[in-house]
Amino acid sequence: MSALWTGAGTASFARRACGTTRRRELVLSAPRNPGPFSPAETAGVLSRTIAELPVFCDLLTHVPLSLEGDVDMERARRYKINAFAAYDDMARHLEAVSVMSSARVADLITIALTANLWQVAHPTPTLAALYAGSLGAHSSGRSW
Template sequence: MTKLPPHVQRARRPEHKELRLAAIVDSARSLALEKGVRAVTLTDIAARAGINKSAVLRYVETREDIYLRLTAECWSRWAAALREALGKRTDGTADELATQLCRTVVDQPLLCDLLAHAPLHLERHVSADAVLAYKLAALAALDDMTTTGARFQPVLEDGEVRELISTTSLLAGALWQISNPPEALARLYAEEPRLAHAVVDFLPRLTGAARTMAAGLAVRAG
């Protein structure tokens, strides 16, 4: 029997399986950062990881399963980044919180890309168990961020901070897709003055919307 090359042999020991899964996830991450989540196929991921496409499916359910795992990971990274940005201050304002929420999410382009894909595509092509694992991880990160944000400023209650974070994430997902169009659309926007409104400056637009919402929540809080 012909011995399979090392790059297509099945990992049998637990630590080898973990390394193989990590290689798959890392490959998906790097490809998405290079050309956007929507453009990456399972074949691309397998080639980057150096294994057969069929072998990838021994470790994950689907391409969408890989990116849902990465979305959960990115939520945790966003929570950690916000903690670092706000530090131990307890005298901040709602406006500062909104500004830091936007700055820390913009620093994570992969999360910005994934935020729109998760509900539209990723969650629809995995098992219920995979969706549950993702939802619990994202909720844990949201709880962490809510605690961090509420401690930072004395104006908004936990529920209002949570509302601000959730809405900022939704806006970030939508605005990222608009501000990072495919190459053909980008050329069209540049060549056609009547479509100038379609060109969105991501961070200023997101920050302006989040600050406006924070101001409204602060007024509502009394």
């Protein structure tokens, strides 16, 4: 374990675990419609709940890249068990309150967990300035 990640990585790993629990709570407590959620409403629940947790989004990319390798086996096991349980709870809940099949709900949650796109969609001020400058001409009309 590198000295850089011994303390900071473990703390970030713990924050990510708390984010997983918090996201599950947000999904499970999302306001209910009188009828089942449409696919768009189901996706809306997932997007709103992830947007409410920007630090969690930032850490999603770092977990597999650096944080998972820098914790002991038991901590990694607890994290994975909790993460899988949160995923399963969200999937069961969204399947129960939506018109979507369990396979479609699972696909939607998996897509929503590719939150490393958050970093792309929310560049740092330095990158935003770069994109607005000369690099912007190469962005194929993207708006940053």
